[in-house]
Amino acid sequence: MENGILTDAQQKDAELIKTLLEKIVTKKGFDNIKANAEGYETPAKIRRSKDTEEYFIPDVTGEVNGRKSYFELGMKTDDERELVTKWRLLSSLAAYKHGKLYLAVPRGHMAFTNRILADYPIQAEVVKI
Known part of the structure; x- marks a missing residue:
């Protein structure tokens, strides 16, 4: 498992x-x-911005009918700001590639995930795992 922003956190x-x-x-x-x-082959690293070497790594990516979607584990974290940045970025990329952002939420993390989605403009489909 490669480490990007949030991967260790x-x-x-x-x-x-x-x-x-x-x-x-x-x-x-x-x-x-x-x-x-x-x-598995590691998904492409997504740089946070042109001016930095920091990058995000999606948990999973996949394609169906030429549409690329991103899959993330929706888990509680102390670094909420970084999480929101990552999800907003992945949501935008998915929309650009005519796909979706899926947030797979383990037991005990649903309220946190729903609160983030209610507070910020992130288009994502939430799925319990």
């Missing part, structure tokens, strides 16, 4: 990413799947 579990892949990505028929997990 959220302590993303490889098992949760595998659950995301099994329960959502493959069931929805996505192909050309890339995941920030062992055994």
Whole structure:
């Protein structure tokens, strides 16, 4: 698992990413799947801005009918600002590529995720895992 902004901060579990892949990505028929997990090609790094070397790495990306979608684990974090920045960026990229941003939310993180989506202009489909 490569580390970008937030990757360490959220302590993303490889098992949760595998659950995301099994329960959502493959069931929805996505192909050309890339995941920030062992055994998969790592998704492209997305630079935060032209002026910085900091970058985000999506948890999972996939395509269906030529439309690229992004998949993220929706988990609580102390660095809310960075999380909002990442989700807004991924949501915009998904819309640009005619795809969607999917937020896979494990048990205990739904209220946090819904609050973020209510407070900020982020287009995302929330899915429980």
